[in-house]
């Protein structure tokens with residue numbers, strides 16, 4: 001039985017690039033975390049230690065910095081497309097590139113020209129994949145922490161010998177969302193506007209839907225994004241349930257009418273759903 005090299009890829013993870021646009025006294029800042037990963041003809045590097053086809057990960061990092069100056073940092077999807085295209089088109093042995101970008105948002109302090117405070121915790125994300133099969137662009141958001149203090153139930157679930165959970169018709173619903181949406185083909189979408197619309201729609205539906213379960217909330221949120229943004233082909237939502245457990249205050253002679261909770265960090269329910277357009 002022979003042994004062969006399987007799939008492989010390599011790149012530079014988490015290049016933190018910070019770009020200041022100083023065209024005027026009112027500075028604009030962009031704060032990115034860029035990861036590149038290349039596929040191609042790299043068998044010799046693995047089986048013979050031959051680096052002739054290997055563009056160093058250090059060079060990939062340098063390319064991120066150079067492109068931040070040369071092409072500038074517009075929408076992160078465009079920055080990812082420029083980098084991925086460059087690696088595939090200009091570096092011989094490379095046939096595929098996967099570029100992931102996270103953008104940390106900053107806002108002006110009292111409309112100051114050069115003072116900023118970090119906004120968050122949510123982070124905008126983009127992933128551009130260029131391969132012989134084509135190009136895909138995925139936009140997204142992670143660490144979008146949301147909570148409803150009412151308007152959430154969980155009842156009438158399947159009960160077996162091990163079930164102890166009490167049904168509830170009024171609970172706290174909280175989660176930290178990671179959402180990724182795949183764009184329809186094309187590279188001239190208005191990435192910023194679609195991001196804003198998707199984020200706004202997710203928050204609006206999280207609040208607006210009377211939730212019978214996190215599963216239902218996620219479905220309604222994903223469905224609403226597809227209805228609102230035609231450029232999005234499918235959307236994946238990943239939601240850890242941040243459980244808020246009502247504390248028993250009876251030992252202290254106190255009632256707890258949904259007022260005092262213990263927030264647990266583990267274990268947590270993990271609900272994952274993809275919503276897509278019918279073929």
Ligand SMILES: O=c1[nH]c(=O)c2[nH]c(=O)[nH]c2[nH]1
Nearest residue numbers: 154165212213214215241269
């Ligand atoms: O929204 C929920 N979905 C579940 O599947 C589940 N399971 C559970 O214990 N609590 C919850 N809440």
